[in-house]
Amino acid sequence: MNPIDFLEPEELLRFFHRHKTEMSLMENPQTLLNQLRDHNLIPEDRYKKVSRMRSKANMKNGMYDLLDWLERERSDHIGLFWKCVFKDSIRNQYVTLQKLHISLLDGSFQFEPNLPEKLEKEETEKRKRKEPSEEENGKGNSVKKKKKKKTRGVGEEDDDEEQAGPSGQATQKKKSKKLCFSSPLKRGEKGNIWTWGIFKNQIPVTCGDKEGFLNRQRLAKGEKCIVVEKQWYTPGEFEKFAGKASCRNWKLSIRCKGTTLGKLIQEGHLKVKSYKRSTKAKKSLLSDRVPTVSAGEGDDDFDEEEQDSSSDRQSSTNTTEEEDDAGEQTEEQSDDREDVHKTVFKVTCGDVAATLHKKRFVSGILGKCIRTEKSWMTPVDFVKEVLCETDVSWKKDITCEGKPLGDLIEKNILSCHSLFCDCRLCAPDSEDLDNQKNDDECWICRSEGKLVECDYCPRSFHQTCHLPHVEDAILEDESLWACTFCVFTKYKESFSSMETTAAALSCNISEHMQQCQYLLLYLYNTDQQQIFATNPTLYLSDQTTVVTTPMWFGRVAEKLQEKQYQTVGDFVSDVHLIFTNCASYNRDNPEFTAMGVTVKEFFDREFENAFKIQEETADS
Numbered sequence: 345m346n347p348i349d350f351l352e353p354e355e356l357l358r359f360f361h362r363h364k365t366e367m368s369l370m371e372n373p374q375t376l377l378n379q380l381r382d383h384n385l386i387p388e389d390r391y392k393k394v395s396r397m398r399s400k401a402n403m404k405n406g407m408y409d410l411l412d413w414l415e416r417e418r419s420d421h422i423g424l425f426w427k428c429v430f431k432d433s434i435r436n437q438y439v440t441l442q443k444l445h446i447s448l449l450d451g452s453f454q455f456e457p458n459l460p461e462k463l464e465k466e467e468t469e470k471r472k473r474k475e476p477s478e479e480e481n482g483k484g485n486s487v488k489k490k491k492k493k494k495t496r497g498v499g500e501e502d503d504d505e506e507q508a509g510p511s512g513q514a515t516q517k518k519k520s521k522k523l524c525f526s527s528p529l530k531r532g533e534k535g536n537i538w539t540w541g542i543f544k545n546q547i548p549v550t551c552g553d554k555e556g557f558l559n560r561q562r563l564a565k566g567e568k569c570i571v572v573e574k575q576w577y578t579p580g581e582f583e584k585f586a587g588k589a590s591c592r593n594w595k596l597s598i599r600c601k602g603t604t605l606g607k608l609i610q611e612g613h614l615k616v617k618s619y620k621r622s623t624k625a626k627k628s629l630l631s632d633r634v635p636t637v638s639a640g641e642g643d644d645d646f647d648e649e650e651q652d653s654s655s656d657r658q659s660s661t662n663t664t665e666e667e668d669d670a671g672e673q674t675e676e677q678s679d680d681r682e683d684v685h686k687t688v689f690k691v692t693c694g695d696v697a698a699t700l701h702k703k704r705f706v707s708g709i710l711g712k713c714i715r716t717e718k719s720w721m722t723p724v725d726f727v728k729e730v731l732c733e734t735d736v737s738w739k740k741d742i743t744c745e746g747k748p749l750g751d752l753i754e755k756n757i758l759s760c761h762s763l764f765c766d767c768r769l770c771a772p773d774s775e776d777l778d779n780q781k782n783d784d785e786c787w788i789c790r791s792e793g794k795l796v797e798c799d800y801c802p803r804s805f806h807q808t809c810h811l812p813h814v815e816d817a818i819l820e821d822e823s824l825w826a827c828t829f830c831v832f833t834k835y836k837e838s839f840s841s842m843e844t845t846a847a848a849l850s851c852n853i854s855e856h857m858q859q860c861q862y863l864l865l866y867l868y869n870t871d872q873q874q875i876f877a878t879n880p881t882l883y884l885s886d887q888t889t890v891v892t893t894p895m896w897f898g899r900v901a902e903k904l905q906e907k908q909y910q911t912v913g914d915f916v917s918d919v920h921l922i923f924t925n926c927a928s929y930n931r932d933n934p935e936f937t938a939m940g941v942t943v944k945e946f947f948d949r950e951f952e953n954a955f956k957i958q959e960e961t962a963d964s
Contacts, residue, residue, distance in 0.1 A: 356422045360415060363444055368408035370440050371400075372685065377410075379428045385418055386410060392791060432545075436557070436571055446548055549605070551586035551598045558600070566617035568756065570598075576756050579605070689752070691744050693730040700744070704769065704780070706761045708738045711769040712780040720780055720802050723749070788868045789877070798827040809868075811861040813905060832862040832954075841956040848955040849913035859954040860904060860915050863947065867919070868897055870946050875939060876922050880929075890929045895921045912955075919947060 370376070374395065381391040390413065394406040414425065428434065435441045546557045549570060556577075562569035568576035577585055579594040591597040595606030608614045689700040691714065704713035704720075712720035721729065723738040731741065739750035752758040761770050768776045782797040788809040795804040796814045807814040811828060818825060826834075839859065842848040853860060871877060877897045880887050887894065900918050909915045926940035951957075 353420075353423055356426055357415070357419055359444075360411075360422050360425065364411040364415060365408065366440050366444075368404055368411055370407075370438050372437075373403065373407055375434060375437055376429060379431075379434055380414075380425070383424060383428050385414060385421060385425055385428070388793065392793075395791065439573055442555075442557070547600050549582075549598050549600050551583055551594075552588050554582070554586040556582060558598075558605075560614065564615040564617060686757075689744050691742050691749065693727055693742050696730045698726065700742075700749075701784075702758065704784075705758050706765075706769045710761070714742075715783070715802060718801065720782070788865060789874070796825070798830060799824040800826045800830040803827055803829065811865055811901060811904060828858070828861050828865055832858055836954075839954075839956060841958060843958055845952070845957055848951075848957060849911065849916060851912045853909045853912050853915060854907075856912055856955070857904075860909075860912065863950060863954055864897065864901055864904060864919075866950055867943065867947055870943055871897070875936075876926070876943065880925075884929070887925075887929055891925045893921065893925075895925060897922070916951070920944070 367376075377386075377391060377395060380386045381388065390410055394403065394410055397403045397406050415422075418425075429441055430445055435445055545561065546559045549556055549558045554572065556570045556572040559569045559571065562576075563579075568578050568581070570577045570579065570582040572582070572585070579598060583589060583591060583594040583597050586597070588597045593606075595609065596604050598605045600608060605614065609616055687702050689702070691698055691700045696716070698714050698716045700723075701713050701715060704711050706713070708724045709722055712722055712725075714721050714723060714726045716726070723742055724736060727736040727738045727741045728734065739753065740748045742749040744752060749758070753760060761767065765771075769780075772780070779797075782795070782802050783804040784795075785792050785804070786795060786806045786809050787803040788805060791806075793806060796807055796810065796819070797804050805814065805827065807816075807819075814825075835858070842851075848856075868877060879894065879896050879898065880891075881894050895918055900915070900922075903909055903918070904915070909918075923940040923944040927937050930936040930940070
């Protein structure tokens with residue numbers, strides 16, 4: 345049951361209009377943007393424009409413009425918008441959405457009788473127009489169907505997903521109901537919110553001035569069950585987090601709408617399981633020969649009187665250790681909060697390094713989530729290939745920053761899918777399995793979209809990001825396609841050696857186009873922050889006062905594609921000009937100057953490798 349099911353479309357639109365400013369100020373909105381794009385609520389160009397914004401101020405302004413556009417141009421689909429953002433996986437990541445959700449549940453939001461006049465006019469004009477992107481979407485899909493193996497649109501939904509659509513005329517003519525939204529109860533039901541169907545899985549809880557949501561199933565299993573801003577806590581930890589550790593009885597200090605959890609447990613509304621004490625606490629008790637309760641035995645967090653008496657007996661001996669524990673827990677919680685926001689983790693197995701991508705992670709044997717230089721693999725396949733063993737323990741053998749991967753799973757930073765999950769990763773068809781062999785984003789610009797997949801390596805590219813550009817005729821060809829990196833690697837040994845750098849620079853570029861295209865793509869990928877990729881005059885208005893000839897990777901790529909260079913030296917000169925301009929403009933900014941120097945050194949070193957320049961034995 346969803347609270348928006350009780351509201352008319354006009355009320356949902358008013359609710360959106362009232363709170364779009366709040367939503368535009370949310371931190372890290374990328375997950376929300378992905379959700380809106382995946383449900384075709386926003387066009388691809390607007391999605392990319394906002395996603396690529398670096399500064400927080402620009403991002404907030406961009407989000408407001410995007411939501412304002414959605415209100416004006418997609419007003420018929422506001423209901424779908426709220427269904428998307430109120431999904432548990434999205435709502436739990438943003439405090440703003442959690443508060444909006446609660447305001448609908450408890451009836452604290454009061455709906456105005458009418459829409460603002462300007463908004464009603466724009467909505468009326470919108471309903472008279474056709475959807476602008478339908479024909480474009482149709483054309484894009486036709487190319488994909490011709491060559492499923494070569495291209496794919498990342499983030500596309502299945503046909504049976506819920507689609508946005510305008511309301512029928514009959515529905516629009518119905519008289520709006522005057523809803524009493526204090527509760528969605530039927531006659532005879534209790535008025536307590538924990539009995540509502542909406543709170544079947546989780547209920548809102550408070551402790552002091554801290555607010556969160558308690559997951560019923562996790563509480564019943566004795567796991568961390570209270571989530572606050574994507575961080576999970578046990579009841580005892582949530583009590584400490586709220587500054588109520590002195591209460592030492594979370595059943596009384598944590599409440600749901602004024603009712604203590606202890607009362608809900610007593611009345612049977614919540615099921616509980618005992619929580620284990622920390623290992624260090626057990627050691628301190630054993631050292632003083634005080635009887636302890638074994639893990640899973642007794643009622644540790646629930647029997648507060650027994651816990652108090654034990655704590656009193658040990659207060660003198662445990663003070664120092666508790667302070668050390670508190671410091672360690674603070675550091676661990678800080679690290680965990682950072683890990684929760686990560687989408688890519690650096691992992692190792694033996695002496696092999698790789699990256700683990702969170703959105704692809706399913707379990708040990710499903711979901712190719714680990715990316716090596718040569719391929720995508722499941723965790724089990726990764727360990728088997730590295731250790732050459734068949735009996736493996738992937739949760740221990742794969743480590744992330746020195747800790748077993750199992751630690752990330754225990755802390756809910758990584759979540760294993762249910763055995764009954766039927767998502768594309770857990771129950772993939774042949775096309776899904778084929779897509780898992782390649783990257784989900786362009787290897788050059790780091791963004792998603794319609795990608796061309798290499799048949800010899802895991803890289804993917806946009807047609808115009810790759811050099812040379814991938815023409816439509818190539819996509820229609822059924823033969824295998826190799827990217828420039830794979831072609832360069834295959835034929836590198838056949839390239840002739842150069843005695844000196846000067847000899848290489850004087851060569852006609854037509855004979856060495858392969859090496860130059862490889863070098864520029866190599867530079868693109870080396871520049872992780874895309875600092876040198878785009879025209880700097882677009883965001884540095886005063887650069888032309890210092891730099892007479894602006895240059896950037898994109899301009900060099902255009903000149904390579906259009907074959908405007910005569911010699912290799914002309915190409916190298918433009919590349920070096922990028923870093924010379926960087927040093928000139930950033931004379932008082934050593935940080936950016938150092939970035940330019942670093943990337944230039946990468947280029948010069950790889951240039952010698954690509955042209956096989958022999959070491960000069962000049963005067964020594």
